[in-house]
Amino acid sequence: MHTIDTGLIIKAAPAEVWAVIADFGSYAEWNPFILRAEGEAVEGSTLRLHIRPPGEKGMTHQPTVLIAEPARRLCWLGKVSVPGLFAARHEFILEPIDEGTRFRHREVFTGLLVPLLRRTLRRTETGFELLNQALKKRVEAKSAR
Numbered sequence: 001m002h003t004i005d006t007g008l009i010i011k012a013a014p015a016e017v018w019a020v021i022a023d024f025g026s027y028a029e030w031n032p033f034i035l036r037a038e039g040e041a042v043e044g045s046t047l048r049l050h051i052r053p054p055g056e057k058g059m060t061h062q063p064t065v066l067i068a069e070p071a072r073r074l075c076w077l078g079k080v081s082v083p084g085l086f087a088a089r090h091e092f093i094l095e096p097i098d099e100g101t102r103f104r105h106r107e108v109f110t111g112l113l114v115p116l117l118r119r120t121l122r123r124t125e126t127g128f129e130l131l132n133q134a135l136k137k138r139v140e141a142k143s144a145r
Contacts, residue, residue, distance in 0.1 A: 002114050002121055006128045007104040010136045012143035014071040014094040014101045020139050021074060021092050030138045033127035041068045047076060053123035054130070063090065079111075086111035105132055 010017055020026070024037035024047065031037075035058065039047035045065045052058035063078035072094055079087035086109070093104040105128050109121065 002109045002117075003106065004109075004121065004125045004128055005104070005106040006125065006132055007102065007106075008132050008136055009097070009099050009101070010103050010139050011100040012139045014096050016143050017094050017101045017103060017135070017139050018071040018074075020135060020142070022068075022070070030134050031131055032134055033131040039065070041065060041070075041074055043068050049078075051127070053120060053127040055123050056120060063088075067091075080113075084111055086113040103132065103135065 020030075022041040024039055024041070027034050027037040033053070034049050034051050036050040037047060038049075039045055043065055047061075047063050047065060049061045049063065050058055051061060061078045063076040065074070065076045066089075067073050067075040073091065075089065075091045077087065077089050088107055088109050090107045091104070093106070095102040095104070107124075107128075109117070114121075
């Protein structure tokens with residue numbers, strides 16, 4: 001198992017952050033990690049995500065949305081067809097605070113392939129940080145208007 005757990009403070013209400021993370025069609029405009037996204041933030045739906053960690057080739061995943069609680073939490077699970085080989089549970093968690101929103105971005109990787117993916121997982125963590133900063137910039141710019 002390997003966990004990536006990142007986060008930051010966004011000076012906007014959780015509903016404003018949610019509006020950006022749940023708008024998959026706009027990811028290509030601002031997101032440096034998930035370059036394209038299709039689908040809906042609805043429990044049980046399947047997403048189509050084109051992800052490119054820095055320094056890696058892009059990959060397309062089709063995870064299933066497990067949790068979609070507007071302005072609170074978005075979670076999806078991606079896995080390969082062979083059980084136990086590789087799975088990734090991705091989460092965006094939004095917590096209201098006085099300054100706006102504490103945004104937590106995490107993913108838990110499990111399966112036999114995880115130890116072989118150390119370099120990719122380090123780059124994935126860098127991608128998360130880039131996404132977090134780009135999200136903060138986009139939300140705060142919209143909030144200021």
